[in-house]
Every structure is written in C-alpha cells, then in structure tokens.
Amino acid sequence: MTITAQVVHQIARPSGFPSASDFTFTQEVLTAPAPGQILLENVLFSVDPYMRELMDVAGLPDGSALWNLNSPLEGRTIGRVLSSADPSLAPGDLVLHRKGWRTHALLPASEVRILPRYDGVPLTAHLSVLGGTGLTAYVALTRILRLQPGEDLFVSAAAGGVGTATGQFARLLGAGRIVGSAGSATKVKRLVEELGFDAAFDYHDGPVSDLLAGAAPDGVDAAVENVGGDHLEAAIGSLRDFGRIAWVGAVAQYNSLTSPPPAPRNLFDVVGKSLRLEGVLVRDHRDAQPLLEDFAVPHIRSGALVPQETVVEGFENIVTAFLGTLRGENTGKMLVRAGE
Structure with missing residues (x-):
C-alpha cells in the first residue's frame, strides 16, 4: 500500500502578520506501516493562535525554530486508522495525535491516543471543549484559580476557543459575575445572549482598563488572561485584593515578538x-483529561454546555483558516474538516 499525502510546509519566516505565501502545499508518498506503526487519514484539524509563535526563528532556548522550514507542520489532529501494524489499533479507529497539516500520516502507535466514544457528543468536541x-x-x-461559587471572573478574548x-x-461551576472582552459587537452580543456572560465589551471601543471598570465596577476576584498587554494591565487593575490571574496566552504579541506590547504599567x-499570577501550559496537566471529560x-x-466551533471545510483551506484565526474571524474553536 502506498498513499500520496498532501502536506503543508512553511517556506518563509513572516515579518509581522503571516501571509499565505509563507506556506506551500506539497506531496509526500507514504508506504505501508512497519511493525508498531499505523497509517492514518486525517479528518479534523485544529488551528490555533499559538501556532504563530512556532513560525518564528526564536522560541527555543538555543534560538532554533519550533517549526522548521520546508518540513511538515504540526498540530492537534483527529485521524482514522487506515492500516495498522500494531495490535492495539485496528482500521477504523479514531485517534488524536499531533501530525497535522497533512491529509495522511504514518507514525508510531505510541504517539496517538484512542478517542473515547461518547453518545451524544460530536467528534469535533474532542478538539474543542474536550481537547487542549x-x-x-x-x-x-479549577487548578490555577480554584474558582469558588459566587466569585466574579474576567475572561479576555472571551469569544475564542x-x-x-x-x-x-x-x-x-457557579461563578458570580462573568465579564468578557471580544473584538466585535456581534461577538459581544453572543457572549451575553448565548454563552452565559453577564457583561462583555468590544476592546476597540476605548482603553481596556476603562471598559473593564465599567463592566465590573466592583472589581473581580479572578481572571483568565489570553491577550497580554493592555488586557493584562486591565485585569490587574480590576482585581480585588488577593485576586488571581491564570495567564493562558498573549495574542497581543504573537505577530510582534521583536517588539511586544509594553509590560503593564x-x-x-x-x-x-x-x-x-500563574502561567498555564496544558502539557503540564495531561492528568486532568479524565477529570475534564x-x-x-x-x-x-444535557445541552448545558454547547461546544463553540467555527468549522472550515476542506484541507485545501487550512492556511486560510489559520490566518482567519489570527484575524479573529472565528467564534469558539477554529477547526478544519477534511473528511467525514
């Protein structure tokens, strides 16, 4: 058996916001799996803002790139087993792995996780609310903020995944007042009307510190910070004494690593x-996956939790979907679907 896979390579380091010309589609011939290997057809792909950091030459302590030029890229992906040379997996099994940005993958069975089957749960949820x-x-x-019932919370980039x-x-979990920031009036409306937020604001409408103070005049107990820069400054300003911040991401600086926004004043x-203030890296908490599920x-x-996803159809659109994520064109998790 041989399979010709369509594969995306990064071919240039972007300066500022990346473009489609920084990528190219190529082909790779895959053979039948050797003992201990499996051959997969990838059906669902996650594209995420953090991937922008992987495109730069800096990032690792030795200054080397996280994504090598002219090599297949990576990302959380769901694949279907086509052929298996490992007794733990059989054709048709669905697995989670990181050999994304390609239509097919040949990899050791030890590098995948078999997805549990939950009646009433869509497959896409394994890359959104049940995924990373x-x-x-x-x-x-639950671990960083240890949010208690009745506590008030601020969430930046609240309309993202x-x-x-x-x-x-x-x-x-029984939170009190939940306030979110987003990048458009449409997203703000959805946060309040559909997703359980008590208040939300468009961060384009003025200084974030002022907007948050208006939405939470009595302050908040905790914050989940996805942006950095002025959002982090606003969170610090609105927190009550002994408040907590779980710092998840810094979207504000992903496209300007050489000149990031100033530190909070x-x-x-x-x-x-x-x-x-404590940083959150999901790789340090893999043991929490069963608790999450x-x-x-x-x-x-029950319908109390609705996975929020923006699904782009077709592997050929994966670069477009990734760039759309960086522009904030998604609500919830941005996914690319390449197969049924």
Missing part, C-alpha cells in the same frame, strides 16, 4: 494587592 482548548480552560479555572469554554465552564500592584460530557449531553 477545553483542558486549558478547565485547568485554569479557550474563552468560550472558560465562560461556559465558569457558569457551570501597574505590574507592581501584584505586590500591593497580594495578587497571584467527567465534568464536561454530561453537560454536553
């Missing part, structure tokens, strides 16, 4: 207010 996106939100709320999961999870308030699956089945 949902796990990030769940860990931020992590943001929509965070808002819905927080409501299910009120950073020393972390000391003055006895705040706690135990929490989320019943709520998905």
Whole structure:
C-alpha cells in the first residue's frame, strides 16, 4: 500500500502578520506501516493562535525554530486508522495525535491516543471543549484559580476557543459575575445572549482598563488572561485584593515578538494587592483529561454546555483558516474538516 499525502510546509519566516505565501502545499508518498506503526487519514484539524509563535526563528532556548522550514507542520489532529501494524489499533479507529497539516500520516502507535466514544457528543468536541482548548480552560479555572461559587471572573478574548469554554465552564461551576472582552459587537452580543456572560465589551471601543471598570465596577476576584498587554494591565487593575490571574496566552504579541506590547504599567500592584499570577501550559496537566471529560460530557449531553466551533471545510483551506484565526474571524474553536 502506498498513499500520496498532501502536506503543508512553511517556506518563509513572516515579518509581522503571516501571509499565505509563507506556506506551500506539497506531496509526500507514504508506504505501508512497519511493525508498531499505523497509517492514518486525517479528518479534523485544529488551528490555533499559538501556532504563530512556532513560525518564528526564536522560541527555543538555543534560538532554533519550533517549526522548521520546508518540513511538515504540526498540530492537534483527529485521524482514522487506515492500516495498522500494531495490535492495539485496528482500521477504523479514531485517534488524536499531533501530525497535522497533512491529509495522511504514518507514525508510531505510541504517539496517538484512542478517542473515547461518547453518545451524544460530536467528534469535533474532542478538539474543542474536550481537547487542549477545553483542558486549558478547565485547568485554569479549577487548578490555577480554584474558582469558588459566587466569585466574579474576567475572561479576555472571551469569544475564542479557550474563552468560550472558560465562560461556559465558569457558569457551570457557579461563578458570580462573568465579564468578557471580544473584538466585535456581534461577538459581544453572543457572549451575553448565548454563552452565559453577564457583561462583555468590544476592546476597540476605548482603553481596556476603562471598559473593564465599567463592566465590573466592583472589581473581580479572578481572571483568565489570553491577550497580554493592555488586557493584562486591565485585569490587574480590576482585581480585588488577593485576586488571581491564570495567564493562558498573549495574542497581543504573537505577530510582534521583536517588539511586544509594553509590560503593564501597574505590574507592581501584584505586590500591593497580594495578587497571584500563574502561567498555564496544558502539557503540564495531561492528568486532568479524565477529570475534564467527567465534568464536561454530561453537560454536553444535557445541552448545558454547547461546544463553540467555527468549522472550515476542506484541507485545501487550512492556511486560510489559520490566518482567519489570527484575524479573529472565528467564534469558539477554529477547526478544519477534511473528511467525514
């Protein structure tokens, strides 16, 4: 058996916002799996803002690139087993792995996780609220913030994948007032009318600190921060004494790593207010995956938790979908579907 896979390579380092010309589609011939290997057809792909950082030459301590030029890219992906030379997997099994940005993949069976089958749960949820996106939100709320019923929460980039999961999870955990920021009036309306937020604002409408103070005049107890820059400054300013920040991402600087936004001017308030700021890397909390599924699956089945996803059809559109994520064209998790 041989398969000709369509593969995306990065061929140039972007300066600022990336473009389609930084990528190219090529082909790779894959043979039958050797012992311990499996051959997959990829059917669902996750494209995420963090991938922008992987495009730059900096990022690792030795200064080397996280994505090598002229090599297949990576990302969380769901694949269907076509052929298996490992007894733990059979044709038709659905698995989660990281050999994305290609239509087919040949890899060791040890590098995949068999997806559980949950009645009433769509497959896409395994890349959104049950995937790394949902796990990030769940860990931020339950392990980093240790959010308690009745506590007030601020979520930046609230209409994105992590943001929509965070808002819905927080409501299910009994949060008090939930405030979110987003990039358009349409997204703000959806946060309030559909996703359980008590208030939201478009960060284009003025200084973020002022907008957050208006939406949460009495302050908040905790924040899930996805943006950095002025959003982080606003969160610090609105937190009550002994507040907590789970810092998930820094979208504000992904396209300007050589000249990131200035540090919050009120950073020393972390000391003055006895705040706690802790970073969140989902790879440090893989053991929380079963806890996430135990929490989320019943709520998905009941309809209390609705995975928020923007699905782009066709592998040929994966670069377009990725660039759309960086522009904020998605609500919820951005996914690309290449097969049934």
